[in-house]
Amino acid sequence: MGAKNKTIKAARQALGLIVLGCILAACTNLLRQNSLPFAGDWSADSRLSDDSGQSMVIGLAEASRMYAEDTAVFVDARPKDQYDQGYIRGAVSLPWQQVHERFMEAADRLETAETIICYCDGENCELSHDLALFLADMGFEDTRVLVNGWTVWKEAGLPTQSRNTDNE
Amino acid sequence: MNKLRFQKIEKTGFIFARILMGAVFLYASYDKILNPQAFAEAVYNYQILPDFAVNAVALALPWIELAAGLCLITGIWLPGGVFVCALLMCVFTAALVFNQIRGLDVHCGCFTTEAAHGPAGIWTVIRDLFFLVLSAYLLVRIVFLPLEKTGDIPGRAA
Numbered sequence: 001m002g003a004k005n006k007t008i009k010a011a012r013q014a015l016g017l018i019v020l021g022c023i024l025a026a027c028t029n030l031l032r033q034n035s036l037p038f039a040g041d042w043s044a045d046s047r048l049s050d051d052s053g054q055s056m057v058i059g060l061a062e063a064s065r066m067y068a069e070d071t072a073v074f075v076d077a078r079p080k081d082q083y084d085q086g087y088i089r090g091a092v093s094l095p096w097q098q099v100h101e102r103f104m105e106a107a108d109r110l111e112t113a114e115t116i117i118c119y120c121d122g123e124n125c126e127l128s129h130d131l132a133l134f135l136a137d138m139g140f141e142d143t144r145v146l147v148n149g150w151t152v153w154k155e156a157g158l159p160t161q162s163r164n165t166d167n168e
Numbered sequence: 169m170n171k172l173r174f175q176k177i178e179k180t181g182f183i184f185a186r187i188l189m190g191a192v193f194l195y196a197s198y199d200k201i202l203n204p205q206a207f208a209e210a211v212y213n214y215q216i217l218p219d220f221a222v223n224a225v226a227l228a229l230p231w232i233e234l235a236a237g238l239c240l241i242t243g244i245w246l247p248g249g250v251f252v253c254a255l256l257m258c259v260f261t262a263a264l265v266f267n268q269i270r271g272l273d274v275h276c277g278c279f280t281t282e283a284a285h286g287p288a289g290i291w292t293v294i295r296d297l298f299f300l301v302l303s304a305y306l307l308v309r310i311v312f313l314p315l316e317k318t319g320d321i322p323g324r325a326a
Binding site for chain 2: 003006007009010011012013014015016017018020021022024025026028029032034036037038039040041042043047124126
């Protein structure tokens with residue numbers, strides 16, 4: 001068999017394998033107890049929800065209002081070195097990767113808050129959501145997520161702080 | 169004599185590469201098939217596919233990997249299996265490199281859906297490049313420049 005024919009044969013078989021894979025995936029998914037919808041909802045409200053499916057997302061306007069009224073504590077879920085370079089003024093650092101080691105340090109501040117607003121950086125950063133779920137599990141009732149928090153806060157010109165510089 | 173020896177070594181290397189890639193694909197499919205939701209999150213985090221396609225790809229991809237892995241190991245539909253294997257390695261490597269370049273801190277989702285394994289880094293890219301080279305060698309050896317019958321596993325022919 002020539003190389004051209006071999007290539008055509010390989011491509012046909014590959015297509016067959018892909019179709020077979022899709023059919024097996026569809027069948028097993030339909031048989032699965034908690035099957036996955038074939039077209040999922042990946043909006044922020046849907047992704048960043050609590051265990052009951054309620055969205056944890058808070059908008060920048062509401063978050064900044066709570067900041068001005070001093071009714072919320074902001075929690076920075078990013079690694080400590082990123083926090084040191086700049087953070088929402090007054091925010092507590094509780095890096096998600098070290099949450100168990102550092103939770104007790106932050107707990108005193110968090111207990112005084114009506115609302116806890118977790119943030120990290122980037123539209124798809126999951127650290128703040130993971131941290132918000134953890135804090136909700138720890139008994140903090142009103143725990144929210146400010147999506148892409150650091151960037152949107154900074155771009156809105158709201159108060160920030162860094163290890164060396166106050167109020168940028 | 170030397171030529172014969174080289175052919176023998178090459179044949180052994182070919183069988184080893186084939187079994188290794190088959191095993192890699194089987195292993196890679198296992199955890200993703202068991203945890204489609206977690207794998208869908210890994211796929212979503214790559215930020216390459218449109219949202220509506222994330223779940224469908226996350227569901228189908230592990231089964232395609234499984235099918236390709238089985239083909240490589242058993243020798244059934246070997247040209248098709250190696251074609252899929254090389255195609256997927258191109259896609260995986262391109263996606264990893266793309267996100268490394270744009271600085272997106274994503275979890276690989278290559279062999280496990282657990283985020284605890286840390287984000288993909290340069291070593292993940294190097295590992296994928298190695299598998300890409302291996303699958304390209306198999307593709308050339310089986311499809312484009314077959315030297316001889318490649319059914320080296322008893323009872324199977326390409």
